[in-house]
Amino acid sequence: MNITDLIPVMLLVLLGAALLTGASILFWAFHVRRKQVTAAPPSPAPELFAAVRAVPAFAACPVSWLAIRSRNLRTVQNTLRLSNPHPCRLIQGLAQEQKLFIAPPVQGWILVTGSGLPDPGDDIDALFRFLVNISRKLGHVQYFHAHRILGHHGWARVENGRVLRGYAWAGRTLWNQGVKSRPELELGFRCFQYFDSEDGPDFENPDSLTGNVEKIPLLAARWSIDPTSIDERTLEHACGVAGEPPRLY
Structure with missing residues (x-):
């Protein structure tokens, strides 16, 4: 197999690695956002604003x-x-x-x-x-x-x-x-x-x-x-x- 035959394989490997990296970043960002939302205090009820x-x-x-x-x-x-x-x-x-x-x-x-x-x-x-x-x-x-x-x-x-x-x-x-x-x-x-x-x-x-x-x-x-x-x-x-x-x- 010469170098020309390896080029498509290498491109597929690089594409797969890029997709995997992107998916990992998205998953990490989603996980962080979910933790922030969970940790945030609940919004005061409208009745509380009215009382204030x-x-x-x-x-x-x-x-x-x-x-x-x-x-x-x-x-x-x-x-x-x-x-x-x-x-x-x-x-x-x-x-x-x-x-x-x-x-x-x-x-x-x-x-x-x-x-x-x-x-x-x-x-x-x-x-x-x-x-x-x-x-x-x-x-x-x-x-x-x-x-x-x-x-x-x-x-x-x-x-x-x-x-x-x-x-x-x-x-x-x-x-x-x-x-x-x-x-x-x-x-x-x-x-x-x-x-x-x-x-x-x-x-x-x-x-x-x-x-x-x-x-x-x-x-x-x-x-x-x-x-x-x-x-x-x-x-x-x-x-x-x-x-x-x-x-x-």
């Missing part, structure tokens, strides 16, 4: 907030006269401790939170003026304050510049105006008069002070909306507005 999205954005109740009966974010922003305003999503607005954060409308209400809101314990007259002034422009405005550590608390409803109900306590009664609303009565709020003694028996009752603080989100739910019940799916817009307040009070 449904977690309230206000995981903890803010210390102070406004509830304004409006869907007009720009009108609220102009009334509060924010400095350096910028768009801000709900989660960011709550997490970054903004001076003022105007949340997107939800169920016909706009909530405003932040350390820039007046504190009744600092100056009750300033809080009164602030609420009356913005209510003259915005109509129906509600204010809530619940400091769990100090026990300071307060709530108010103001309509077109007229106080319908106002109460605030910070070591003593600072504000008690108007008749108790039905939700206050039904929830069992204890409201003290201006000159009630801190040494009196009611002040020793945990329900009198701590109880009031704990019930404020329930009152908010009855008057307007409980901030701890809000999640991003209930918002009418994706973004709110954050900024710094001027000296309104």
Whole structure:
């Protein structure tokens, strides 16, 4: 047999070797891929995603907030006269401790939170003026304050510049105006008069002070909306507005 006769045989051998090598590579790749898929954690069920999205954005109740009966974010922003305003999503607005954060409308209400809101314990007259002034422009405005550590608390409803109900306590009664609303009565709020003694028996009752603080989100739910019940799916817009307040009070 000469060399010419061996060429076809050699070509067949080379072809077979190439096919065998290719098949081995494919089998190895398939085996590796199968191990990766097996080791990968299962994808979360759609119900889990829904549950995550449904977690309230206000995981903890803010210390102070406004509830304004409006869907007009720009009108609220102009009334509060924010400095350096910028768009801000709900989660960011709550997490970054903004001076003022105007949340997107939800169920016909706009909530405003932040350390820039007046504190009744600092100056009750300033809080009164602030609420009356913005209510003259915005109509129906509600204010809530619940400091769990100090026990300071307060709530108010103001309509077109007229106080319908106002109460605030910070070591003593600072504000008690108007008749108790039905939700206050039904929830069992204890409201003290201006000159009630801190040494009196009611002040020793945990329900009198701590109880009031704990019930404020329930009152908010009855008057307007409980901030701890809000999640991003209930918002009418994706973004709110954050900024710094001027000296309104």
